[in-house]
Amino acid sequence: MRLHPPLTPLIAALPSTVPFVGPEAQERDRGRPFRARIGANESSFGPSPRVIARMESVARDQWMYCDPDNFDLKQAAAAHLGVGAENVVIGEGIDGLLSLVARMYVAPGDAVVTSLGAYPTFNFHVAGVGGRLVAVPYGNDRESLDGLLAAAVREKAPLVYLSNPDNPMGSWWEAGEIIRFIEALPETTMLVLDEAYGELGPASALPPIDVSRPNVVRMRTFSKAYGLAGIRCGYAVAEPQVIRDFEKIRNHYGVSRMAQIAGVEALADQAFLESVLTRVAAGRRRIASIAEANGLKPLPSATNFVTIDCGSDGAFALKVLQGLLSRDVFIRKPMAPGLDRCIRVSVGLDHELDIFAEELPGALAAARGN
Numbered sequence: 001m002r003l004h005p006p007l008t009p010l011i012a013a014l015p016s017t018v019p020f021v022g023p024e025a026q027e028r029d030r031g032r033p034f035r036a037r038i039g040a041n042e043s044s045f046g047p048s049p050r051v052i053a054r055m056e057s058v059a060r061d062q063w064m065y066c067d068p069d070n071f072d073l074k075q076a077a078a079a080h081l082g083v084g085a086e087n088v089v090i091g092e093g094i095d096g097l098l099s100l101v102a103r104m105y106v107a108p109g110d111a112v113v114t115s116l117g118a119y120p121t122f123n124f125h126v127a128g129v130g131g132r133l134v135a136v137p138y139g140n141d142r143e144s145l146d147g148l149l150a151a152a153v154r155e156k157a158p159l160v161y162l163s164n165p166d167n168p169m170g171s172w173w174e175a176g177e178i179i180r181f182i183e184a185l186p187e188t189t190m191l192v193l194d195e196a197y198g199e200l201g202p203a204s205a206l207p208p209i210d211v212s213r214p215n216v217v218r219m220r221t222f223s224k225a226y227g228l229a230g231i232r233c234g235y236a237v238a239e240p241q242v243i244r245d246f247e248k249i250r251n252h253y254g255v256s257r258m259a260q261i262a263g264v265e266a267l268a269d270q271a272f273l274e275s276v277l278t279r280v281a282a283g284r285r286r287i288a289s290i291a292e293a294n295g296l297k298p299l300p301s302a303t304n305f306v307t308i309d310c311g312s313d314g315a316f317a318l319k320v321l322q323g324l325l326s327r328d329v330f331i332r333k334p335m336a337p338g339l340d341r342c343i344r345v346s347v348g349l350d351h352e353l354d355i356f357a358e359e360l361p362g363a364l365a366a367a368r369g370n
């Protein structure tokens with residue numbers, strides 16, 4: 001038997017898991033594709049035609065490395081938000097930026113505060129640097145600002161995570177409450193404010209950008225409203241020294257030439273974004289009506305998905321999910337206690353929601369044993 005070079009103790013102790021099992025892996029296991037892909041909160045509406053045309057025009061140029069400074073995209077993102085380029089860092093989606101922020105602020109054994117059931121990829125990166133997760137239960141299907149604050153103070157946490165609007169529940173806090181939370185945080189605690197769904201919710205949920213605070217980093221993505229999940233591109237906005245610290249460790253060739261170009265064009269086409277927001281709102285209403293027609297309760301949503309209360313416990317909701325998967329409808333569900341009574345359905349194209357409407361009654365009947 002051959003010996004393996006030893007891993008570090010930290011990595012050796014980690015479980016061999018990933019935060020998500022993708023629909024592609026599920027399709028391989030099933031041996032057939034899904035008919036409706038409405039589980040990953042992607043935008044089925046895709047990117048702007050302007051973005052597609054630009055990507056097609058530069059396809060032959062992909063033999064060149066990307067600009068390691070991300071100059072054009074940094075300038076575009078900064079102008080879009082009304083800040084300086086020194087306040088922006090580009091990364092491989094929010095996931096890539098979360099990996100960096102965990103490395104920057106979390107030493108082995110440090111407590112890191114998040115919500116029980118919130119975005120699991122953040123937890124994955126915290127575990128990867130040896131952090132100790134402190135999970136605060138949701139309250140009334142929203143992340144508990146008071147609970148997160150109390151835990152951050154109690155644990156002297158260097159890092160706290162909050163998404164607004166929220167995944168997986170679709171809930172949100174108004175900007176005034178977020179500002180109150182920020183002002184109450186210890187100055188030594190960095191807040192990661194994940195605004196992946198920021199474009200999709202009410203404008204009143206987004207506080208004004210304030211790059212003077214050194215303990216807040218706000219993250220945005222092109223994966224949701226802009227329809228570019230496949231290119232892996234996002235950005236963070238923060239005080240200049242925080243951005244300089246990101247620059248110390250980021251992968252300077254991590255964001256491809258194509259992704260940088262697509263991001264610039266996406267930001268430039270705000271008219272297309274507005275059209276997507278209109279379609280998402282209509283899709284949320286359609287999903288809600290399907291849920292209500294089947295005796296289920298849709299929760300209010302500020303995202304491109306609707307979380308649906310199945311009216312029982314986690315075991316029942318899991319049966320509903322499994323029933324839909326067996327009927328070739330890809331959805332997901334929250335798994336944390338208290339949230340696990342729900343399923344989560346992404347806004348899709350009309351024909352995908354037609355399929356969901358057709359298959360939900362059968363999935364519910366099977367879950368009930370009828």
